[in-house]
Amino acid sequence: MLSIKNLHATIGDKEILKGINLEVKAGEIHAIMGPNGAGKSTLASIIAGNDTYEVTDGEIYLDNEDISELSPEERAHKGVFLSFQYPVEIPGVSVTNFMRTAINETRKANKLEEMPANEMLKFIREKSELLEIDRKFLSRSLNEGFSGGEKKRNEIFQMAMLEPKLAILDETDSGLDIDALRIVANGVNKLKSNKNAIVVITHYQRLLDYIVPDFVHVLYNGKIVKSGGKELAHELEEKGYDWIKLEQEA
Numbered sequence: 090m091l092s093i094k095n096l097h098a099t100i101g102d103k104e105i106l107k108g109i110n111l112e113v114k115a116g117e118i119h120a121i122m123g124p125n126g127a128g129k130s131t132l133a134s135i136i137a138g139n140d141t142y143e144v145t146d147g148e149i150y151l152d153n154e155d156i157s158e159l160s161p162e163e164r165a166h167k168g169v170f171l172s173f174q175y176p177v178e179i180p181g182v183s184v185t186n187f188m189r190t191a192i193n194e195t196r197k198a199n200k201l202e203e204m205p206a207n208e209m210l211k212f213i214r215e216k217s218e219l220l221e222i223d224r225k226f227l228s229r230s231l232n233e234g235f236s237g238g239e240k241k242r243n244e245i246f247q248m249a250m251l252e253p254k255l256a257i258l259d260e261t262d263s264g265l266d267i268d269a270l271r272i273v274a275n276g277v278n279k280l281k282s283n284k285n286a287i288v289v290i291t292h293y294q295r296l297l298d299y300i301v302p303d304f305v306h307v308l309y310n311g312k313i314v315k316s317g318g319k320e321l322a323h324e325l326e327e328k329g330y331d332w333i334k335l336e337q338e339a
């Protein structure tokens with residue numbers, strides 16, 4: 090599903106990603122962990138097509154298609170979803186209406202007809218029930234006055250509605266409370282299927298108590314320096330990141 094080959098990226102004169110290789114197959118959940126400043130969010134942004142960074146080498150493939158040169162919109166239309174892509178507050182536009190527009194734009198880009206209104210309603214109802222999202226929440230203005238937990242709920246709802254092939258969740262917010270963690274984890278676990286792949290980026294092992302990854306990678310200083318199963322997350326929780334640094338500097 091996702092294949093990253095020898096990805097190098099810079100911002101200004103600073104090289105941030107120094108040769109990332111990553112293979113993620115459909116049906117898999119991968120966790121990317123690593124100390125602050127390792128390049129985790131940079132990697133997520135670059136996969137989604139953020140052009141703040143300059144990709145100096147390497148390629149990114151989605152379903153064997155090189156998407157390295159595509160715009161963020163084109164990538165989104167092909168099924169790449171990055172959490173917090175739409176953090177903007179839009180007074181007067183409800184969560185539901187925003188999603189309706191986003192879905193129809195995606196369909197249009199893929200040369201599909203608009204989803205008929207009754208089908209859309211059914212789809213919204215199904216997904217909101219699956220994720221235990223309150224009706225009242227769906228009619229609120231997008232992100233306006235949302236709490237941390239509500240932002241997460243909205244993010245997961247967007248993911249459920251857009252049914253991305255590849256979802257990348259960058260849990261940059263270390264202040265996530267336990268409720269927000271549960272919202273994310275429940276959503277991810279319910280939306281996981283053999284047709285999609287999920288990459289969870291997290292500094293803390295805690296989230297991985299709820300989302301069990303198939304693979305864990307440690308990003309350090311712009312490189313994936315270690316990969317393993319879920320036990321690697323526990324090892325990191327126990328030992329911190331210092332031993333990784335020591336190993337790399339040795």
Ligand code: ADP
Pocket residue numbers: 100105123124125126127128129130131132141
């Ligand atoms: P992580 O998410 O692992 O904490 P980031 O990807 O946010 O790491 O950052 C990696 C490195 O790139 C850091 O040294 C950070 O200061 C630098 N960096 C990231 N974004 C920018 C930017 N927009 N301008 C300058 N430096 C940046």
Ligand code: MG
Pocket residue numbers: 129130131261
């Ligand atoms: Mg980050």
Ligand code: MG
Pocket residue numbers: 095146147148
């Ligand atoms: Mg190359």
